[in-house]
Amino acid sequence: MNGTVVIIGGGMGGLFTGALLARNGYRVTVLEQNAAVGGGLQTFVRSGERFETGMHMLGGFRPGGSVRRICHYLGILDQLKIRPTDDDCMDSLHYLAEGERFAIPCGRERFAESFAARFPAEADGVRRYVEALYRLSDEVGMFRLREAQGSIFSHSEEFLLPADELIARYVADPRLRDILAYMNPMYGGVARHTPAYIHALVNVLYIDGEDRFVDGSSQLAEALAGVIRANGGEVATRARVRHLACTERTIRYAETEEGRRYAADRYIAAIHPCTLLRMLDAAALPRAYRSRLEQIPNSYSAFTVYLKLKENRFPYINHTCYCQRAHGMAWQLGTYDELWPRGIMYMTPPVSGQGPFSRKMIITAPMPFDAVRRWEGTFTGRRGPDYEAWKEEQAGRVLALMERIRPGFREAVEAVHASSPLTIRDYYGTKEGAMYGFRKDAQQIALSQVPIATKIGNLLLTGQNINLHGICGVPLTAVNTAEALLGTNRLIHAINTKYETDHGNLCK
Numbered sequence: 438m439n440g441t442v443v444i445i446g447g448g449m450g451g452l453f454t455g456a457l458l459a460r461n462g463y464r465v466t467v468l469e470q471n472a473a474v475g476g477g478l479q480t481f482v483r484s485g486e487r488f489e490t491g492m493h494m495l496g497g498f499r500p501g502g503s504v505r506r507i508c509h510y511l512g513i514l515d516q517l518k519i520r521p522t523d524d525d526c527m528d529s530l531h532y533l534a535e536g537e538r539f540a541i542p543c544g545r546e547r548f549a550e551s552f553a554a555r556f557p558a559e560a561d562g563v564r565r566y567v568e569a570l571y572r573l574s575d576e577v578g579m580f581r582l583r584e585a586q587g588s589i590f591s592h593s594e595e596f597l598l599p600a601d602e603l604i605a606r607y608v609a610d611p612r613l614r615d616i617l618a619y620m621n622p623m624y625g626g627v628a629r630h631t632p633a634y635i636h637a638l639v640n641v642l643y644i645d646g647e648d649r650f651v652d653g654s655s656q657l658a659e660a661l662a663g664v665i666r667a668n669g670g671e672v673a674t675r676a677r678v679r680h681l682a683c684t685e686r687t688i689r690y691a692e693t694e695e696g697r698r699y700a701a702d703r704y705i706a707a708i709h710p711c712t713l714l715r716m717l718d719a720a721a722l723p724r725a726y727r728s729r730l731e732q733i734p735n736s737y738s739a740f741t742v743y744l745k746l747k748e749n750r751f752p753y754i755n756h757t758c759y760c761q762r763a764h765g766m767a768w769q770l771g772t773y774d775e776l777w778p779r780g781i782m783y784m785t786p787p788v789s790g791q792g793p794f795s796r797k798m799i800i801t802a803p804m805p806f807d808a809v810r811r812w813e814g815t816f817t818g819r820r821g822p823d824y825e826a827w828k829e830e831q832a833g834r835v836l837a838l839m840e841r842i843r844p845g846f847r848e849a850v851e852a853v854h855a856s857s858p859l860t861i862r863d864y865y866g867t868k869e870g871a872m873y874g875f876r877k878d879a880q881q882i883a884l885s886q887v888p889i890a891t892k893i894g895n896l897l898l899t900g901q902n903i904n905l906h907g908i909c910g911v912p913l914t915a916v917n918t919a920e921a922l923l924g925t926n927r928l929i930h931a932i933n934t935k936y937e938t939d940h941g942n943l944c945k
Contacts, residue, residue, distance in 0.1 A: 439461065439462040439463050439922070439923075440463055440464070440701075440702040440703065440922075441463065441464045441465075441466070441700075441701035441702050441703070442455070442458055442463050442464070442465050442466070442701055442702065442703045442704070442705060442922075443466045443468065443691050443699045443700075443701040443703075443704050443705070444465060444466065444467045444468065444704075444705045444706075444707055444899075445468055445678050445681075445691060445704065445705070445706045445707060445708055445713070445716070446467075446468070446469065446470075446476070446706065446707035446708040446866070446900065447467045447468070447469025447471075447474035447475070447476070447658075447662075447672060447674070447707070448469075448474075448475065448476020448477060448478070448707055448708075448865065448900065449475070449476050449477055449478050449492070449657075449658070449661075449900075449901075449908075449911045449912070450476070450707040450899045450900030450901060450911045450914060450915055451467055451469070451476075451705070451707030451708075451899065451900070452467065452474060452475070452478075452658055452661035452662060452665070452672075453507070453661060453899075453911065453912045453915035453916075454705055454707060454899045454915040454918050454919055455467050455661070455665045455670065455672075455705075456511050456661045456664040456665055457507075457511070457915055457916065457919040457928060458919050458922065458923075459664055459665045459667075459668035459669070459670045460510070460511060460664060460668060461919070461923055461928070462668075463670075463922070464669055464670055465665050465668075465670035465671075466670060466671045466672075466673065466699055466701065467662070467665060467670070467671070467672045467673065468673050468676040468677075468678055468691065468693065468699065469672070469673065469674050469675075469676060470675070470676065470677035470678070470866060471674065471675070471864060472674055472675055473655070473658075473674060474658050474659075474662055474672055474674060475490075475654070475655050475657075475658030476491075476658075476865055477490060477491030477492050477654075477865065478490075478491070478492050478654045478655055478657050478658040479491075479654075479655060479658070479864070480653040480654060480655040483743060483745070483852070483854045484745040484851070484852040484854070485745070486745050486796060486797045487652070487653050488653075488743045488786070488797065488799060488854075489650070489653055489654045489655075489786060489799065490654075490856075490864070491654075491872075492650070492654040492657075492908055493649070493654075493757070493784055493786065493799060493801075494623075494643065494647055494648075494649065494757055494784075494908075495519065495647065495648040495649060495650065495908050496642035496643045496645065496646070496647060496648075496907075496908060496909055497642060497645075497908060497909040497912075498519055498646070498648045499521075499645060499646035499648070500940075502645065502646070503580065503581065503582045503909060503912070503913060504908060504909055504912050505936075506582055506932050506933065506936040507582075507912050507915075507916065507932055508660075509932075509935065509936050509939065510931065510932040510935050510936065511660075511661070511664050512664070513657075513660035513661065513663070513664065516656065516659075516660040516663075517650070517656055517657060517660065518650065518651040518652055518656065518789070519648045519649070519650060519651065520648060520649050520650075520651050520755075520787050520791075521646065521647070521648050521649075522543070522647045522648065522649065522755055522756045522757070523755050523756050524542060524543055524544065524547075525540065525542050525547075526540040526541065526542060526756045527541060527542065527543040527643065527646075527647040527756055527757070528541045528619070528620075528643070528647070528756055528757050528758075528759060529541065529756055529757075529758050529759065530616065530619050530759045530760075530761075531758070531759070531760040531761075531842060532760075532761055532762075532763060532764055533760065533761070533762050533763065533841055533842065534762060534763035534764070535763065535764060539551075539555070539616065541619075543643070543644060543645070543646050543647060544644065544645075544646075545567060545571065545644060545645070548567060548644045549563055549564050549566075549567040552613065552616070552617070556610060556613050558610070559608055559609065559610050559613055562607040562608045562609070563607070563608065563613070563617075565607050566603075566604065566606075566607035566608060566617065567644075569595060569603065569606075569607065569637070570636075570637040570640050570641050570644075571637075571641055572593070573593070573595060573596055573633060573634050573637035573638075574634075574637050574638050574641040576592050576593060576596055576634070577634065577638060579904075579913050579916070579917065580638060580641075580909070580913070582913075582916075582929055582932060582933060583929075584926040584929050584930060584933075585925060585926055585929075592634075595633055596632070596633060596634050597632050597633065597634070597879050597882055598632070598633040598879065599628065599629045599630060599631060599632070599633065599879045599880075600618070600626055600631045600632065600633050600635065600636035600879075601614070601618065601626075601628045601629065601631075601768060602629075602633070603633035603636065603637075604617050604618060604636075611764075611765070612764050615761075615764050615765055615766075615767045616764075616767075618636075618767040618768065619759050619761075619767060620636075620639055620640055620643065620759075621767050621768065621770055622739075622759070622770060622780070622782050622801065622803055623639050623643075623907070624636065624639045624736075624873060624906070624907075625736035625737050625771065625803070625871075625872055625873045625876060626767075626768060627768065627771070627876065628768035629879075629880070630876070630878045630879055630880055631876075631877065631878075631879065632877050632878075632879040632882065633879070635877050635905070638905060638909075638910075639907070642907075642909050647756075647757070649784075649786065649787055650786075650787075651787045651788065651789055651791070652787075652788055652789055653786070676693045676695075676697070677693055677694045678691050678692065678693055678694075678716055679692060679693060679694045679716065680692045680716055681704070681713075681716045681717050681721070681896075683717055683718060683721040683893060686721070686892065686893050686894050687893065687894050687895055688704045688893060688895055688896050691704065691716075702895065703895050703896075703897070703922060704895060704896045704897070705896070705897045705898070705899055705918060706891075706896065706897070706898050706899070706900075707898075707899045707900045708866050708867075708900065709865075709866060709867045709868045709871075709874060709900075709902060710730045710875075710887060710898065710902055711730055711731060711868045712866050712867070712868065713898075714727055714730060714731070721893065722891070722892050722893065723892055726891075726892050729884065730887070732884065733875045733876070733884055733885055733887070734875070734876045734878065734885075735806075735867075735868055735869045735871035735874065735875060735876055736871045736872055736873040736874060736875070736876040737771035737803050737804065737805045737806075737871070737872065738803075738804055738805065738806050738857075738858030738861055738862075738869065738870035738871060738872055739801050739802060739803055739804055739858065739861065739870075739872050740778075740801075740802050740804040740808075740831050740832075740835070740855065740856070740857050740858070741799065741800065741801045741802075741855065741856045742799070742800040742802075742832050742835045742836065742853065742854070742855050743797070743798075743799055743853075743854040743855065743856075744797060744798040744799075744800070744850050744851075744852070744853055744854075745796070745797055745850075745851045745852040746794075746795055746796055746797055746798060746849050746850060746851060747848075747849055747850070747851045748794070748796075749794045750794065750848070750849035751785070751794060751795050751798070751846075751849040752785075752793060752794060752795065753785050753787070753791055753792070753793060753794060753795040754784070754785045754795070755787070756784075757782060757783075757784050758782070758783050758784065759780065759781075759782050760780060760781055760782075760783070760838070760842050761779060761780035762776070762779050762780065762838075766779040766780060767780075770802075770803040771803045771804070771805050772805070773804055773805050773807065773808040777802070777804070777808075777834065778802035778803070778804075778834065778835060778838060780802070780803070781800050781801065781802045781835060781838060781839070782800070782801045782802075783798060783799065783800040783801070783839070784798070784799055785797065785798050786798075786799060800835055800839065802835055803872075804831075804857070804858055805858075806858045806862075806869035806870055806871075808857075808858065809824075809857050809858050809859050809870075812824050812859060813859070815859070816863060817859075817860065817863050817864075820859070828855050828857055829855075831855065831857070832853055832855040836850070836853070857870075858870030873901060873906040873907070874900070874901040874902035874906055875887065875902045887902055887903050888903075889903060889914075889917055889918050889921055890921065897918050897921055897922075898918070899911075899914055899915055899917075899918040900914065901914075903917075903918075904917065916928055916929060916932070
């Protein structure tokens with residue numbers, strides 16, 4: 438055995454990091470505050486249907502993809518039920534005011550040509566823009582699980598441009614600029630602030646192929662927890678850590694609310710760094726370090742409506758649907774005012790034996806935490822009647838927009854449930870219910886970069902606040918964190934070697 442590790446937080450970051458370390462000889466203990474592990478991979482049941490909380494669309498699972506390689510290395514691919522979206526329409530985009538609709542195909546060439554055909558005057562610019570997306574993504578070696586070369590890499594001038602400025606470099610038509618920013622809800626984009634490389638990585642991830650879990654995302658959480666347990670580790674639920682005892686910049690033990698103490702050689706925090714600060718005494722970290730973490734702005738949150746649909750009333754849609762009220766709102770989706778929601782993203786999650794009709798729908802509308810700040814001192818189930826009335830009103834606004842998108846839609850709805858930024862904050866333990874953790878800012882990029890190592894010698898970080906968020910970014914950060922203990926390039930080399938060897942054997 439290489440030693441012992443306690444991981445605080447059983448979300449996707451904690452589980453991937455724990456599984457990778459367990460696979461390499463560490464005895465891992467994961468402490469999760471909720472009744473189920475998974476974080477954004479969690480599912481819940483309402484009105485007899487199972488709903489996903491956050492991980493609705495998958496990238497990186499196609500042959501050769503980074504997440505597929507990691508899951509293959511961990512031996513869990515055969516435990517995952519995954520369905521590809523339609524190649525000729527991985528996403529649809531609808532502008533209500535203009536009545537415009539776009540069916541967006543996957544694949545680098547098809548993606549570019551679809552927009553070039555709709556906007557022939559911008560055809561050359563569109564192709565060069567897509568080339569730029571792939572060029573920027575290739576600057577991030579980890580995105581393709583490339584081994585580090587040991588030298589400092591200087592990024593191109595476009596890498597840290599604001600994403601909206603990157604698009605404007607190649608495209609003159611303001612309508613097309615708005616369209617090319619349609620994936621904004623997948624990274625919480627803010628004009629003049631979100632870096633071009635974030636925009637590029639997220640777009641390339643899904644252009645390369647978008648998939649979905651069949652029967653919910655919790656299957657990935659369960660598979661990862663299984664790897665940890667199979668290698669002698671423990672995954673404990675309802676184990677909320679209240680205190681990390683630290684002396685001389687070394688964690689001595691983690692103590693849960695029940696008073697149980699967990700000691701280990703190393704500790705990894707897979708939670709929002711500002712949540713971590715509350716578990717440590719003030720003297721455990723330098724004041725400047727604490728202050729810097731508290732100052733980093735967070736990405737916006739979301740209001741989500743979960744619908745049980747009547748039997749045989751609404752078609753199953755094998756792609757993700759984006760809708761905006763009108764052109765020019767792509768960078769304002771996180772604004773909460775009388776026009777909210779300016780746009781929504783909706784999908785019909787697949788289930789085993791999927792027929793032509795859907796049993797459920799999930800609708801997500803970006804929302805800032807300020808919309809619920811008046812109730813920030815409350816907790817789930819104890820927020821009061823005024824909050825419940827407000828939540829019902831917001832769900833009504835979302836459904837009214839859906840009725841405009843698909844007239845007669847309400848007749849297909851059997852039951853309505855909803856969650857707000859407060860729900861995300863309380864269940865994920867993330868500051869201000871931020872969907873994507875800390876917001877990366879092109880204007881002050883140094884502030885928004887949080888390293889894996891901390892000022893405490895045996896404490897590391899992992900999760901969506903480090904490097905990149907989402908189904909690809911979090912597993913890749915887990916590889917980075919695990920390599921901080923295993924050695925640079927050792928894990929990446931092992932992941933790639935196993936995939937390429939086994940893939941070659943399968944092809945013979």
